[in-house]
Amino acid sequence: MPIIDHNPRGGEKIDMSELEASRYKERSTVERVYSDLKDNHGGNFVRVRGSKKVMAHLMFGIIVIAASQICRMFREKEEWEEKHKLPDARAT
Secondary structure, eight states, rough: OOOOOOOOSSSSOOOOOOOHHHHHHHHHHHHHHHHHHHHHSSSSSSOSSSSHHHHHHHHHHHHHHHHHHHHHHHHHHHHHHHHHHOGGGGGO
């Protein structure tokens, strides 16, 4: 069942339940990944034929997206550690 955010268009906004809001958030995340795959990693124009070759082509894009997310995660962790550096206990 699709979940669509209500657009009031001059009327009253109907709020979603907590369950619907969490599913809407998950849907948005998945759509961002699909958009990244299509726009930046060759998912929009597949130039191969056959289901196995198309699947391999798309999976290479998914691997690139996963690798970039892992790199981003480590970079953000290092930045957080630099920002919240604790004093060295052995210095006293």
